[in-house]
Amino acid sequence: MSDSLDEALLRGLVPGVLGVLVRRGADFAAAEDAVQEALVEAVRSWPADPPLDPRGWLVTVAWRRFLDATRSDAARRRREDVVDVEPEPGPVPDVDDSLHLYFLCAHPSLSPSSAVALTLRAVGGLTTRQIAAAYLVPEATMAQRISRAKRTVAGVRLDQPGDVGTVLRVLYLVFNEGYSGDVDLVAEAIRLTRQLAAVMDHPEVAGLLALMLLHSARRPARTAPDGSLVPLASQDRTRWDTAAIAEGVQILQTALSRDRLGEYQAQAAIAALHADARTAEETDWVQIVEWYDELVRLTGSPVVRLNRAVAVGEADGPHAGLAALAELDPSLPRYAAVSAHLHERAGQLSTAARFYAEAAVKATDLAERDHLTRQAARLNTSSGG
Missing domain, CATH: 1.25.40 (Serine Threonine Protein Phosphatase 5, Tetratricopeptide repeat)
Known part of the structure; x- marks a missing residue:
């Protein structure tokens, strides 16, 4: 770490740290609060005194914050025999709980808006203020939404498989919100989907990542200098991000080669055909219709x-x-x-x-x-x- 804190790196550590606390016996809501407090402390202290082991540092500080909160809560005294134990010094076991957390935050009992907010907070490591600003709602409103979501999933164990489709829908909702305030939700959705792809080998996860990259590549050309919308056919294609397009196409081709077609792969294939056309007139609309036929078959x-x-x-x-x-x-x-x-x-x-x-x-x-x-x-x- 340097004088300028790498916030993306910091947020990327959040799922693993949260998973360690939950595995040690902390309930999800309390563990998530403790991790947020550790993140605040990291933002304050790391620029001047960067740790050698950032993940281990976060685990240690978050666990202590959790213990402090538990000890001060008389209603939880009966649980202290489970959690009131400092772990042995040494490296934190390298177990990745990210996948379980994605499933937990996209639990079917949560509304889509609550699942999005909880995912951004617990998996993404964003603060309540940042999420509220991105969704243009008061911070108190977002805090209530997140609190309700955490209470809803408080009793859900992390050892049960979840529905990948629900997780992907939540991430796609984040992506489609775009960006506002100081949080770019397009970039955040891509980061979280990359993270999911790293721990889950699934063609639809890859398909969604490809779709996000291909759509995001056109962002620079989507608006005119005065802020007005520029339709796809009128966009200056020299402003498209060719590196993002190349990466998206490569990821898509690998996913399609597995012959397990899903809706996100089909959507990405349509986006790739648009990206492949040097001009609007060269767009292969016949093949795009064929991909839409596949999408209709898959989704109705x-x-x-x-x-x-x-x-x-x-x-x-x-x-x-x-x-x-x-x-x-x-x-x-x-x-x-x-x-x-x-x-x-x-x-x-x-x-x-x-x-x-x-x-x-x-x-x-x-x-x-x-x-x-x-x-x-x-x-x-x-x-x-």
Whole structure:
């Protein structure tokens, strides 16, 4: 460690440290509080006095904080015969509990928002303040959410296998939140998914990591200097991160070679086809439709069918896309935006303008709302509406 603390390294140690405390007999909620206190102490003391064994240092300090809290809590006196023992000096056993913690934080009894918050805190090592700032909610609100989540999983043992699909959905939720405040949740989601991939050999974990890398690679081109949204077809592709694309494609190819296709691998394959096209016109839409067909088979998701309609419109023409769209529920999110795009490509400008305006009203993201409003205004002007 140098004068500038490597916070990513510090946060990367959190799952292992938390797992040691839980294995020694600490309940999850108390152990997680103790680890957070140790992190605060590390931020204060490490720049001036870096430890030779950072993980061992965190385990020692967190365990002492846990013991101090337990001794001062009269309601837990009966448990002191289990936990009120200082471990023997020496190196901390190199047992990786990260995988169990991922499953615990994505427990089915938790709501998606609670699972995300607990994952960022317990596995990611973020503070409650950082998580609250990233999600634009008051710190007290986030603290309550995390406390409830910790109470919910307090009695869940770490020796039971969990559902990898639930873990991946939680990580994907983190990724899709983007970034705000001083915490970049895109980068955090990629870091946590890398960490999961290091302890779990599963093609869908690799597929999700590839998908994140491929989507993240386009971030620099997604917004104009004034903050407005730039659609994929209009993006300056020289601004895409070619190193992230190359890594994502390599990870995806390795995962696909195992012949255990899942939804994240299929989504990553679509993202890879977009990344492979030097211009929007060179996009292999026919193959993208085939991958969407696989995704529909895997998920049956109406949202996937909606995105497939866009791809069909590019591969087979806007009228084919509109025919595919007509089979779906108009109340789907982004239905109006897709309808507007396809009607515009079909030359039906007044109808397209009406759908763009409808989509703008329904949009929850400000940048997207502004973009859709501008599209409606553009078409109304060009059609004399």
